[in-house]
Amino acid sequence: MTDDFAALGAALPRILDGLLITVELTLGGAALALVIAIALGLAARARNVVLRGSARTVIEFFRGTSLLVQLFFLFFVLPLPPFYLELEPVAVGIVGLGLNYGAYGAEVVRGSINSVPAGQWEATTALSMSRSQRMRRVIFPQAWALMLPSLNNLLIQLLKGTAVVYLITIVDLTAELNRLRVDTDVFFAYSFGLIVYFLLASVLSFGMSLLERRxxxxxxxxxxPRGIFGSARSAKGANA
Structure with missing residues (x-):
């Protein structure tokens, strides 16, 4: 066991580099996924049949195909004719994760908007709000609070999804854990990996919980959100 910890100490700089890549993939993929989810989720509710049908097609395509195959397509096929589009491996990872999880997120957005009580929609009609004002000022803020728990789950899934990105030559946390396994043993290396991924997921979940409370x-x-850290008295003061 002493030798395992010595090997871990020697590999720690590499593991931290891989961890930074994993965080970059997670945050970049999550940001892109959120944009795609909102765009497709709103488009899937559009009155225009072509726009709504196109959104549904994109959503079902990326939900119905493998993330790994999508990454391979972006990395190996796009540089070939007739596309001639070559992306950096990290960019491929972010785009692949964003498209895949954005398609899942689109259903969360659409379902959350549909879950806003009918009375809220009727109130915006009574106030003669335009469609954009209705969505921006009344409907979406309420839907946002509803969708955050599900988006939190998708964010954790996205974090775990970064583990397959090392297959397109990205040296992320999973790739470094595989190298650590060679210097130690399977149990030690992957037990350490489980702990690191759990801590990352806990931090992300905590941040999403703060967003939900806000x-x-x-x-x-x-x-x-500050009521989480303050006393009961300060929390009451915030509500006053």
């Missing part, structure tokens, strides 16, 4: 607080449905 979204609900803006709607008057809960304490402000």
């Amino acid at each position: 979204a609900k607080h803006r709607l008057g449905r809960g304490d402000a």
Whole structure:
């Protein structure tokens, strides 16, 4: 066991580099996925049949095909004729993760918008709001609070999805764990990997929980995020 920890100490700089790549893939893929999810989720509700059908086709295509095959296509096929589009491996990882999880997120966005009570829609009609005002000022803020728990789950799935990106030559955390396995043993290397991924997931979940509390607080449905760290008295003061 002492030798395993010595090998871990020697490999720690490489592991930290791989960890940074994993964080970069996670945050970049999540940002792109959120943009795609909102765009496709709104388009899937459009009155225009062509726009709605196109959005549904894109959503079902990326949900119905393998993330690994999508990454291979982006990395190995796009540089070939007739595309001639060559991306850096990290960019391929971010785009692949963003497209795949953005398609899943689009269903979360669409379902959350549909879950806003009918009375809210009727109120915006009574106030003679335009479609953009209705969505921006009333419907989407309420849908945002509803969709955050599901988006949190997708974010954790995306983090774990980064583990397959090393197959397109990206030296991420999983790739470094495989190298650590050679210097130690299977149990030690992958047990350490489980702990690191768990800690990353915990940090992301905590951040998403703060966003959820903030979204609900803006709607008057809960304490402000600072109430998590403050005393009961400070939380009451925030609600006053």
